[in-house]
Amino acid sequence: MPMALSTRRMATTAVINGERLWSALMAMAEIGRTPAGGVRRLALSDEDRRAxxxxxxxxREAGCAVxxxxxxxxxGRRDGDDAGATAVVCGSHLxxxxxxxxxDGVLGVLAALEAVRAMRDADLRTHRPVEVVCWTxxxxxxxxPAMLASGVVCGRFTVDEAYAARDQDGRTFGEELRRIGYLGxxxxxxRSAAAYVELHVEQGPTLEEEGAQVGIVEGVEGISWGWADVTGRAAHAGPTPVGDRRDALVAASRxxxxLRALCAELPGVRATVGRCEVVPNAINVIPGAVRLSTDLRARTADLLATASRRLEEVCAxxxxxxRVEVRAREFWQSPPxxxxxxxLSAVADAARDLGHTTLRLWAGAGHDAKYVADRHPAGMIFVPSSGGLSHNEAEWTSKDDCVRGASVLLGAVLRLAAA
Ligand SMILES: [Zn+2]
Known part of the structure; x- marks a missing residue:
C-alpha cells in the first residue's frame, strides 16, 4: 500500500524543466550555427556528427542505454518495470x-530527452520502457528522398537504396555514415513500438492564427504530384492574328x-502549380508548349482522387x-x-490536464511519424511557428511554446507507457 501510494505521488511530479530544455536547444543550435542565427546541419556532415x-x-547522463x-x-532506452513490454518511443530528427x-526536428528530440530527464529527476518508474529516437x-x-532512415526501418525503402543515395558531391549515404562513426x-x-509520439514545430501559421497553444495532429495529408503538358502551336508574335493563335501559355494560365478555384470548390484540398516551363521561351514567339507541375494535397484518399479527377476535367x-492538347499525368503519390x-487521445488528455488550448489539424508536410505510422501506433504534437515560418534561419518558437509542447509529450508518453 505505501508503495502504491508513493508511486502515484511520484507519477504526478515528473515535470519538464523549461530552463534545461531551452538551454539544451540553444546549445544544440550552436552546432552548425549560421551567421544569420540559423543552423546548417546537413545529414551525416561533421556538424551532424557533433550534434x-x-x-x-x-x-547516457540521463541514464539511458544508447x-x-x-x-x-x-x-536511448529507459527501462520500464516490465522489461519484456514493447517501448513507447518519442523523438524526431537533428x-x-x-x-x-x-x-525543426531538434525540438522533438530534445523534448524527448527532457521527458526522460524529468522522469529520472522524479525517480519515476513506467510500466513500459521509454525510448528517445533521433532519425537520420x-x-x-x-x-x-526525405525520411530515408525511418523509411527503411518501417519498410518503405531498402537499406541498399539508402546506402546508395548520393549527395551532389558524389558521396554516398553509406560512406558518410561510416565516416562519421554512426554505422550501427x-x-x-x-522493431516494435507500443506507440510513437513526435513533437514538432507546426511550420505553418494555423496554430498562431487560431490562437491555439498545442496542435493535436490527426494525420499527414496525402500528396499527388504530376505534370500537365500543354501543346499548342508556336508562331510569330507579330503577324499571327489573335483569333488564330493556339497559345500554350494562355491555356496553361487557365x-x-x-486549380486555385478548385481549392474553393473542394474544401480541404490544396492545389499548387510551382513550376512552369515555356517552349521556346522567347519574347517574339507565341508559346508552343508548356509544362506545369501540379501538387495536390488532401486528407482522404477519396478527396485526393476527386481533386485528380477535377484536374483532368479542367485540362480537357x-x-x-x-484548341490545344493537354496531357495530365501523376508521377508520384503519397497516400494520406x-x-x-x-x-491522439493520449495527447489530447495530456493537453487537457495541463490546461492548454488545443486545435486538431493535419500535417501538410512529411515527417518521420508518417512512415512509423505504417507499422506502429503513431501520433504527433505541434507547437506554433512564429509567423508560420520554417526551413528559414529566422524560424522561431517561443520558450513557453516549447515547454508546453514538451509537457504534453511527457504527459502523453506517461499515459502510453502506463498501459
Ligand atoms: Zn522536421
Missing part, C-alpha cells in the same frame, strides 16, 4: 536544411487559375476551348496517413 555526439552524451542501428538512427532554423536524414536535402547494427533497429475543358486514435 549526435552531444545527444548521446546527454542520453544504441545505434545500421541507418545511424540513435535510440538534421536541417542548408539554411534551417533552431527548432529526415530532410532529404543532402540525400534524397541492423539488430538495433526499432489551368493555373482553375481548356484543351477544347483553347491518419494517426492512431489511442495516441
Amino acid at each position: 549526435r555526439d552531444l545527444l548521446v552524451e546527454w542520453l 544504441r545505434v542501428d545500421d541507418l545511424g538512427n540513435i535510440y 538534421d536541417t536544411v542548408p539554411t534551417g532554423g533552431r527548432f 536524414n529526415e530532410e532529404g536535402v543532402r540525400f534524397a 547494427k541492423p539488430e538495433h533497429r526499432m 489551368i493555373v487559375l482553375a 475543358a481548356v484543351a477544347r476551348d483553347d 496517413t491518419p494517426f492512431h486514435p489511442a495516441v
Whole structure:
C-alpha cells in the first residue's frame, strides 16, 4: 500500500524543466550555427556528427542505454518495470536544411530527452520502457528522398537504396555514415513500438492564427504530384492574328487559375502549380508548349482522387476551348496517413490536464511519424511557428511554446507507457 501510494505521488511530479530544455536547444543550435542565427546541419556532415555526439552524451547522463542501428538512427532506452513490454518511443530528427532554423526536428528530440530527464529527476518508474529516437536524414536535402532512415526501418525503402543515395558531391549515404562513426547494427533497429509520439514545430501559421497553444495532429495529408503538358502551336508574335493563335501559355494560365478555384470548390484540398516551363521561351514567339507541375494535397484518399479527377476535367475543358492538347499525368503519390486514435487521445488528455488550448489539424508536410505510422501506433504534437515560418534561419518558437509542447509529450508518453 505505501508503495502504491508513493508511486502515484511520484507519477504526478515528473515535470519538464523549461530552463534545461531551452538551454539544451540553444546549445544544440550552436552546432552548425549560421551567421544569420540559423543552423546548417546537413545529414551525416561533421556538424551532424557533433550534434549526435552531444545527444548521446546527454542520453547516457540521463541514464539511458544508447544504441545505434545500421541507418545511424540513435535510440536511448529507459527501462520500464516490465522489461519484456514493447517501448513507447518519442523523438524526431537533428538534421536541417542548408539554411534551417533552431527548432525543426531538434525540438522533438530534445523534448524527448527532457521527458526522460524529468522522469529520472522524479525517480519515476513506467510500466513500459521509454525510448528517445533521433532519425537520420529526415530532410532529404543532402540525400534524397526525405525520411530515408525511418523509411527503411518501417519498410518503405531498402537499406541498399539508402546506402546508395548520393549527395551532389558524389558521396554516398553509406560512406558518410561510416565516416562519421554512426554505422550501427541492423539488430538495433526499432522493431516494435507500443506507440510513437513526435513533437514538432507546426511550420505553418494555423496554430498562431487560431490562437491555439498545442496542435493535436490527426494525420499527414496525402500528396499527388504530376505534370500537365500543354501543346499548342508556336508562331510569330507579330503577324499571327489573335483569333488564330493556339497559345500554350494562355491555356496553361487557365489551368493555373482553375486549380486555385478548385481549392474553393473542394474544401480541404490544396492545389499548387510551382513550376512552369515555356517552349521556346522567347519574347517574339507565341508559346508552343508548356509544362506545369501540379501538387495536390488532401486528407482522404477519396478527396485526393476527386481533386485528380477535377484536374483532368479542367485540362480537357481548356484543351477544347483553347484548341490545344493537354496531357495530365501523376508521377508520384503519397497516400494520406491518419494517426492512431489511442495516441491522439493520449495527447489530447495530456493537453487537457495541463490546461492548454488545443486545435486538431493535419500535417501538410512529411515527417518521420508518417512512415512509423505504417507499422506502429503513431501520433504527433505541434507547437506554433512564429509567423508560420520554417526551413528559414529566422524560424522561431517561443520558450513557453516549447515547454508546453514538451509537457504534453511527457504527459502523453506517461499515459502510453502506463498501459
Ligand atoms: Zn522536421
